Amino acid sequence: MPISGATPEISPGVSASPATVLQVSPLLPDLERSLAERYRTVRLHELPDPAAYLRAHGGDVIVAVTSARYGVGNELMDALPRLGAIVHFGVGHETTDVVRARTRGIDVGNTPDVLTDCVADLAVGALIDSLRRLSAADRYVRAGGWAAAPFPLASRVSGRRIGILGLGRIGRAVARRLEGFGVEVSYCSRVPVPDVPYRHLPSAKALATACDAIVVTVAGGAGTDGLVSAEVLEALGPEGHLVNVARGSVIDESALVAAVKAGRIAGAALDVFADEPNVPQPLLDSDRVVLLPHIASATRETREAMGDLVLRNVERFMTEGVLLTPVPDAAH
Numbered sequence: 001m002p003i004s005g006a007t008p009e010i011s012p013g014v015s016a017s018p019a020t021v022l023q024v025s026p027l028l029p030d031l032e033r034s035l036a037e038r039y040r041t042v043r044l045h046e047l048p049d050p051a052a053y054l055r056a057h058g059g060d061v062i063v064a065v066t067s068a069r070y071g072v073g074n075e076l077m078d079a080l081p082r083l084g085a086i087v088h089f090g091v092g093h094e095t096t097d098v099v100r101a102r103t104r105g106i107d108v109g110n111t112p113d114v115l116t117d118c119v120a121d122l123a124v125g126a127l128i129d130s131l132r133r134l135s136a137a138d139r140y141v142r143a144g145g146w147a148a149a150p151f152p153l154a155s156r157v158s159g160r161r162i163g164i165l166g167l168g169r170i171g172r173a174v175a176r177r178l179e180g181f182g183v184e185v186s187y188c189s190r191v192p193v194p195d196v197p198y199r200h201l202p203s204a205k206a207l208a209t210a211c212d213a214i215v216v217t218v219a220g221g222a223g224t225d226g227l228v229s230a231e232v233l234e235a236l237g238p239e240g241h242l243v244n245v246a247r248g249s250v251i252d253e254s255a256l257v258a259a260v261k262a263g264r265i266a267g268a269a270l271d272v273f274a275d276e277p278n279v280p281q282p283l284l285d286s287d288r289v290v291l292l293p294h295i296a297s298a299t300r301e302t303r304e305a306m307g308d309l310v311l312r313n314v315e316r317f318m319t320e321g322v323l324l325t326p327v328p329d330a331a332h
């Protein structure tokens with residue numbers, strides 16, 4: 001049911017019309033249910049004519065809840081004159097223009113920390129898969145290849161030189177896990193991170209040159225668009241591996257496709273793509289690429305924790321007019 005909740009809560013300073021929570025995109029069923037039970041909630045994506053709803057009732061919306069994938073676009077933001085907060089299910093918030101929102105006094109929140117461990121776990125798993133070729137070996141056994149010949153030798157993980165592109169919460173969690181593998185960890189971020197035992201390198205190219213594999217954990221958005229360019233892939237080289245658990249936009253996907261096709265990099269493990277859920281055919285065709293359907297945070301435990309944090313943000317805003325976990329001022 002697109003509209004629910006008989007007893008709207010009123011945001012501070014708003015008393016004239018029902019304070020509505022606008023659900024912009026599909027969310028976890030439990031989260032949708034909880035929102036609908038607690039607030040007057042409208043599911044925009046389920047309405048037959050969302051534009052008509054916005055024209056007539058856009059002024060009722062106090063909070064918009066959305067996913068990292070959809071955010072709140074500028075047009076939608078403009079249709080919500082009393083919007084006070086946007087809450088993202090997910091840590092990424094590049095789909096909402098945060099500066100624009102802030103200019104209008106709209107607070108933007110996300111769900112940091114609760115997904116860090118699961119995303120880092122998956123990044124390390126993907127790294128091992130790419131170097132040791134676990135998925136390819138699995139396909140090999142299933143296809144009956146083992147009886148004919150041993151699986152080709154793969155690459156060692158322990159003791160290698162691993163680069164982390166973006167040493168935020170997730171990058172650091174990946175680095176901590178990798179310490180157990182005795183790898184040499186380097187990283188690249190805009191400014192060196194204090195108090196970490198890893199080597200800082202000034203550019204993505206320098207990182208690729210110095211490492212056997214790169215794990216991309218940097219935030220998406222305009223500032224990192226195409227950061228892993230053809231030149232960076234070339235620096236990684238024919239023995240190099242690339243893991244991406246950040247955003248597809250961070251990698252020049254056409255350059256990656258060309259590098260994979262030509263064997264100019266050894267392998268890649270990708271959880272994110274430029275145009276999800278569409279995966280370029282040459283990547284689908286390659287046995288050297290591990291393909292994952294954007295599942296880094298997709299465990300029951302973590303998704304529940306993310307849903308819970310969304311609810312707590314909405315609750316805090318409705319009662320106190322501030323968010324519990326606002327996004328940092330500048331994208332990092």
Ligand code: 8YV
Binds near residue numbers: 067089090
């Ligand atoms: C989720 C994500 O897949 O947190 C993010 O930024 O991309 C992921 O955790 C996404 O939020 C689910 O919609």
